[in-house]
Amino acid sequence: MSDYDFELPDARIALRPAEPRDAARLLTSYADGRLEDRIVRDLPQILAPGDRLVVNDSRVIPAxxxxxxxxxxxxxxxxxxxxxxxxxxxxxxxxxxxxxxxxxxxxxxxxxxxxxxxxxxxxxxxxxxxxxxxxxxxxGAMPLPPYIAAKRAPDARDESDYQTVYADPPGSVAAPTAGLHFTDRLFSALAERGIGLSRVTLHVGAGTFLPVKTEHLNEHEMHAEWGTVSAATVAEIAATKAAGGRIVAVGTTSLRLLESAAGEGVLAPFTGDTRLFIRPGFRFHVADALLTNFHLPRSTLLMLVAAFAGLARMRAIYAHALRHDYRFYSYGDASLIFADPR
Structure with missing residues (x-):
């Protein structure tokens, strides 16, 4: 478990999002190990025409x-x-x-x-x-994460701040936080660049904040979360890959759902619960890049990042973020991680 532990000063835990949303910092990690300090608004220049974002459009309920x-x-x-x-x-x-x-x-x-x-x-x-x-x-009120709720009460700002601009079907008790950085202006710029957008739905449960307490990872039990990947989204992703484009999962929830739907190695329509625990050694089938925030130590989300980037690269990303004053957790900054094509 020490591989997934780190010290974070309280002052680095973001209690409010960046204003505007797409002004959040974006630590970009390339497959060759290069790191670039960018901002979320740079996404249209970082990505290429023909790439496709996949977002989780679940709406947070006042839980x-x-x-x-x-x-x-x-x-x-x-x-x-x-x-x-x-x-x-x-x-x-x-x-x-x-x-x-x-x-x-x-x-x-x-x-x-x-x-x-x-x-x-x-x-x-x-x-x-x-x-x-x-x-x-x-x-009910917005179910802010425990590390924010311990410092302040939810207020009227959170009703919009803790919701993505594309939220649709209600059901989540935690926001798919990578999506909080997007604005209508950014989506327009991405579309003009020729970057596609697809939606999936995964209703995020409160278990997303729970640390792993078992010494051996295979003893940790994931909470079930309901999700759906439509046939239309499967077709869009297949067409993107066939044309040489890359699939960018916006958030760990989108990535988990896509990989759940590709359980046999080929993405297919999916509806139901997933308990998929992605950790180092997992073989990915769908996503070529992951856009995600900076996560809690000892959490399953941090282990997912280590699985996607490699443990050494994940450590380098977090060490850089700590040295360069990135803001952490749900209202914090983001990272964009490109998978090693090998």
């Missing part, structure tokens, strides 16, 4: 609920992060602190002009199942 647990003996403050709506008004959620919540408890969350109540049907470790009397999203 963070703060309220109270009701018991005859008294109340207690509780927080939920909604994960999956198993059936109408019945949600699986992470609870904090989970030890304050038990089966049969009533939870109450404020909404304008009233409250939304829910009854706890089950609890397993940090996860609870709650049946609500009304839509709990009415009581």
């Amino acid at each position: 963070r609920l703060v309220g109270e647990r009701l018991r005859p003996a008294g109340t207690a403050r509780v927080e939920l992060t909604l994960l999956v709506e198993d059936e109408p008004l019945r949600w699986t959620a992470f609870a904090k602190p989970a030890k304050r919540i038990g089966e049969g408890d009533t939870l109450r969350f404020p909404v304008p002009g009233g409250v939304v109540e829910g009854r706890v049907e089950a609890r397993t470790g940090p996860t609870v199942t709650v049946r609500f009397a009304a839509d709990p999203l009415a009581a």
